[in-house]
Amino acid sequence: MDWHIEDYQDELIKVRRYLHMHPELSFKEEQTKRYIADYLENLGIEVKRDIGGNGVVGVIKGKLAGPTVAFRADFDALPIQDAKNVPYKSTVEGVMHACGHDAHTAMLLITAKILTAHSDKIRGTIVLIHQHAEEVIPGGARAMIDDGVLESVDYVFGTHTASYLPTGTIAFCPGPAYANADSFTLHIRGKGGHGAAPHETHDAIIAASGLITQFQTIISRSVNPTATGVITIGEFNAGDAFNVIAEHAHLSGTVRTYAQEVKEQIKTRMRQLIKAVEVGYEVEVTLDYIDGYPALVNPHTETAWLKQKVEQAGYAAEVRIQPPSLGGEDFSYFLQERPGTYFYTGVMNDEKDAAYPHHHPNFDIDEVGMLYGVKTFLTIVEHMAELSNRID
Secondary structure: OOHHHHHHHHHHHHHHHHHHHHOEEEEOOHHHHHHHHHHHHOOOOEEEEEOOOOOOEEEEEEEEEEEEEEEEEEEEEEOOOOOOOOOOOOOOOOOEOOOOOHHHHHHHHHHHHHOOOOOHHHHHEEEEEOOOOOOOOOHHHHHHHHOOOOOOOOOOEEEEEEEEOOEEEEEEEOOOEEOOOEEEEEEEEEOOOOOOOHHHOOOOHHHHHHHHHHHHHHHHHHHOOOOEEEEEEEEEEEEOOOOOOOOOOEEEEEEEEEEEHHHEEEEHHHHHHHHHHHHHHOOOEEEEEEEEOOEEEEHHHHHHHHHHHHHHHHHOOEEOOOOOOOOOOHHHHHHHHHHHEEEEEEEHHHHHOOOOOOOOOOOOOHHHHHHHHHHHHHHHOOOOOHHHHHHH
């Protein structure tokens, strides 16, 4: 099916650059949500605003009977100073699109524009989910779902730009693709005193150091070696003077797992080791464990189906299987509710200085790569009759 996608390249880039220049942080996306909603309404699309917070939903009804398929794009930015020297550099001090959410939004908006021009080719209904606040827990996905965004949806698909994949690449990761992304803080309270009289104290620093060491044994000695688990301590604060034994210490870190049972095992062992440290070092330890986004698990059936369709279409320079990441992604909530898959769109191009990692101050993309994400969304639309047969 010829969608004349290349005819929309200039506008695709224009939309992305506008969004890149006007980033907004999670839960503060007031201007961005209006831009998205107005863009869709100007196309004649039915729009619902403020879904689950700042979420925006558009609905395109095809001329032919078929399933309801949702496409999702997130649109929040990060608290990072844009260090690039480009005309479309962020105009907001200390805020930038350093993860590609501007590109996700641009791809979905242009997909919507193309579809409105070819509604006679759509077999079913397309729901355009523009999601706020992916970067900050609790995220926007769960709230949008609770607000009914998936009520009539049969399948849900999404994409993430990948600065580590060359432009023209579409990649898939069947099964676990992102991890349970949890965080925790620990406060250790001991008994401070003079550095020359340690026998009169309960050293919070020594106790905290013991916890750090013991926590690493959870992965090496408690978790099955064939499973995946990571415990990282990223913050350790204690003490005010060289000759004073600290009364308080503060630790924070993250736990990453794929399997829920491994996550629960780690939480249990953390609490057991905390009790042992409390007794052994005569301190009090307070644990605040925060459950983050659940693991994103791509269904094998829908992932294999879309990979096959992209290969058959022949537009991608390469179609590959991508290894899983221990990062977090709240698209996982959508896949807990409906079948579908989350694929990767390559946007790396060394010649265009677009090879920095996500969340880097110099992050940028090869904007031509966005065309392949649009093509993949439209490939799904072309084959919605097959999805309809699965429902029937």
